[in-house]
Amino acid sequence: MVELFGIKLANSIERDLYEKALNFLPNETKDKIKRFRRYEDSLMSLTAELLKRAIVCLKLGINNESVKFNRSAYGKPYLEGHEDFHFNLSHSGSWVVCAVSSKPVGIDVEKIKEIDLDIAKRFFSKEEVSDLFSKNGDEKIEYFFELWTLKESYIKADGRGLSLPLNSFSFRIENDNIIFTSNDEPRHFFFKKYDIDKEYKFAVCSMEPQFPEEIDIKSFEEVFEFLLNNEMLKKFLKRN
Ligand SMILES: CC(C)(COP(=O)(O)OP(=O)(O)OC[C@H]1O[C@@H](n2cnc3c(N)ncnc32)[C@H](O)[C@@H]1OP(=O)(O)O)[C@@H](O)C(=O)NCCC(=O)NCCS
Structure with missing residues (x-):
């Protein structure tokens, strides 16, 4: 079954939360996001990165630090070490959407x-x-x-x-x-x-025929909290 997730950024996100959220990302991605001239564009790119990380952690039960994305020769992002995990992202205006499937998918x-x-x-x-x-x-x-x-x-x-x-x-x-x-x-x-x-x-x-009736809509804050908990869980497991 294809799964669909989305975030609609209705209001702008506080700068403080934006900075904290950047810390979930590897340095190279952080730098790419900070290079946008307009804050809105930078925020949309950050939102897409967070959404895709949260989905991967949730679906594969892995921690954020071990998530590594790469791109095919045509630019299609994939998850390193999990090439059978298919996902795709799109953003426009205030929306970021992500599709996940057991077969190739595009959104x-x-x-x-x-x-x-x-x-x-x-x-x-x-x-x-x-x-x-x-x-x-x-x-x-x-x-x-x-x-x-x-x-x-x-x-x-x-x-x-x-x-x-x-x-x-x-x-x-x-x-x-x-x-x-x-x-x-x-x-x-x-x-x-x-x-x-x-x-x-x-x-x-x-390439998979079953689609959900609806897109599972999350908020930026929910996705941020999820990644924060994922990090805390990792620290907790390290201590024990
Ligand atoms: C890059 C492209 C795959 C999608 O671009 P887009 O529709 O402008 O942008 P979207 O937000 O929907 O998708 C961009 C995301 O698609 C993904 N992507 C990039 N290359 C991809 C590819 N070859 N295959 C699948 N996904 C790809 C990436 O996740 C990218 O986001 P990121 O760069 O922030 O990581 C490509 O189709 C394009 O450049 N389109 C331009 C639009 C156009 O002229 N369309 C003609 C009208 S029919």
Whole structure:
């Protein structure tokens, strides 16, 4: 079963908590997070790092210090020493979401914003462009972001990211059914979209067919507490 977790940062986090939370991360990751010019971007990146660490500690029963992430040649993050533990992250606006699965998985969240829909002609398949421009008024922008998040979830599950041509595969959404076609050799991918926030679109792709009905939503503070307890438990076990 795919599992989904998310954090929506409704308010900004106090600087003090931000600094304390940084200490759960290895120096290299801390430096990367501190390099963001805008505090909001730095905070979102920190939130994503904390969420993914907490999930790994929780699911695998290991302590935070032994969690080591690496990236594939295409940039897809994986957990060193646990290559069969599949996860993926996405962030946009105030949301950070993470998917976990026993098979390759990809997730995407996008904040819906006004854009020039002609961009679809550059990135989407011919069929997708034709479906998109057949929609009325506001439906167009909604449909654009539904297609976009599905496409991103697929390239992220596949792992090749943008080196997989975005027009080499196609989605059609008909009465909430997601129809997927691809020029690649047939492989079984399953998709689900989530409508949990009207300003955003969410999509998940996995080679595993079972998806939850909902995303398990946590707060920044909850995730921080979890990692703090994980650290205290480790200290306690060391003493005994
Ligand atoms: C990097 C990419 C995989 C996702 O980018 P994105 O949608 O802008 O950003 P998201 O927040 O959803 O995902 C970023 C996360 O995906 C993960 N990721 C990076 N490369 C990945 C890959 N090859 N496969 C799977 N996951 C990947 C990382 O965890 C990354 O976060 P981090 O850099 O903070 O660790 C890639 O698809 C991209 O650059 N997209 C640009 C958007 C675009 O032009 N889309 C076309 C519209 S259809």
